[in-house]
Amino acid sequence: MPRIPTSELSRYLLAGQLSRRGCLRASRICLQPVANFQTRRFASVETQSTSVPPTPLRKQLKEQAKALKASGQKKKKNIDNQTVPGWELTVGIEIHAQLNTVRKLFSPATTSFNDSPNTHVALFDLAIPGSQPLFQPETLIPAVRAALALNCDIQRVSRFDRKHYFHWDQPSGYQITQYYEPFAKDGRIGLLARDGIAAEDGESIAVGIKQVQMEQDTAKTTAQPGEAHWLDFNRVGMPLIEIITLPEIHHPATAAALVRKVQMMLSAVDACVSGMEEGGLRADVNVSVRRVDDTSGKLGTRTEIKNLSSFKAVEDAIIAERDRQIAVLEAGGVVEGETRGWSIGSTETRRLRGKEGEVDYRYMPDPDLGPVVIDPQLVQRLASSSGVSPDVETDQLIEKYGLTAKDAISLLALDGGARVQYYYNVLDALSELGAETDAIVTILAANWCLHELGKLTEVSSDLGMTADGECKVPSRDLAALLHHLCRREITAKVAKELLWAIFRGEVAPGGVTEAIKDNNLWFNELSKAEYEALADRAVEGEDKVLGEFLRFADGKSKAYPRGKLMFLVGKMMRAGPEHRMDPTSAERVMSTRIDDIYLDALGNKQ
Structure with missing residues (x-):
């Protein structure tokens, strides 16, 4: 040409x-x-x-799941689909993370995330003839922090290279990266069972990090009707790090767990601007299979699946590509080295193009950029100020606050680590209100910070969570709600309704107690006699249900069938004034009445 x-x-x-x-x-x-x-x-x-706004990821997943169910196809659960007898899977991962910096990598243009398109573009970003790259030293800070979190060796001298390819999202016709001499090498990341690795990997596994390199991002392409595309050059030149693992992963769930763990680690050291679902982190996976009895020691031909944007997509895409390759080989075919794509909710990968190699990209040292020299004192300073690691903080949440491993990890992972800071703010506010922050309170606070706040996002995906752990529901207001709830001054139903009112801005900041007073929402619980009267009404005509309890009469209520008991409690709750009833009290009264009265009466009838 x-x-x-x-x-x-x-x-x-x-x-x-x-x-x-x-x-x-x-x-x-x-x-x-x-x-x-x-x-x-x-x-x-x-x-x-x-132009139409993009469909939220959660809605996409629901729609895809409905379509799959309507088609009559049954998908095997991932937990039971980690291995295929007679075959070994090998996976390597490349993670691209956008660094948390003010400037782009090679131009003074400011970085942006969701700003108006093409409003942060310098001459070099568009490859205007005569413009030159100017390395921005401040981008080194989050990059080195990230590499240290991954236990990498920081190289004193690193250099930039050109990776050549032509596409409309890359104006210069090449990408500046670090191929030959990256700034960090030889890292290692440890994964535990609680991180979500496959059961086949046991209690822990370590995966090697080959290298971490700095590189520039490309433009954002948005497809439009009529085969047209819109280009946003705000993203050109955004500073990225590419984390390249060794091919040491052998189960899909472990691959997804590694990406999730890396995201948590980058967030913990404030290196990454956002997570996968927000677009600040993307993963490419390299997948190959070989027969277990293959004695050659060589890995199978690998294919690459590009731009996976969720942890579930990582696991699902690996399973689909593994099964495709096995089917090809069992049919006597040959797996081709190629680049493949994946869509949310798909059941198979799709071919994009043939696999490029080093020769295709024509890597060469960038003649316009000198070497990057990193002072060891800078590395020592950043290492000493990196803060608490996610593993250590998870241990603290479990041991000090009584949380489950799942809840502890969820708090750390949500909102780029801001959710766990919100949780700490709630606990501090509870202490200021005089509440005893024992295990019951700390676990209750975690449930509300995770699950009740999570329900708010089903209507509005934006909690407005800030890095210092505040959102549309101020931590002090949630603490006030929980304080009244723990003191049995309001019911859980009232607390949940007030949470929604706070979220919608209908309760002024700091006005939780006043809102309860003004609307007469205090909990005026029924007396024991009133509970007993409701219990008597609930069991009328339920001799058949009570008969189920006779078999457990010797063991009393501890062995009662839970479903039958709660059926009667539910009748009590529906028959009485809900705002004056506590489900725990209702259950206790019903159990006592069954023990002391109803079973004796039923036995005499029989």
């Missing part, structure tokens, strides 16, 4: 004029020329008014 003249490239970049010769002939992108480089808006003119 003949070399494209600079004049043509200039018209393409500055005026949106596409050449009709050579490889640009097939392009369908229409570019809008504008005068200001800092506010360029490249878009499809004819489809600009038809």
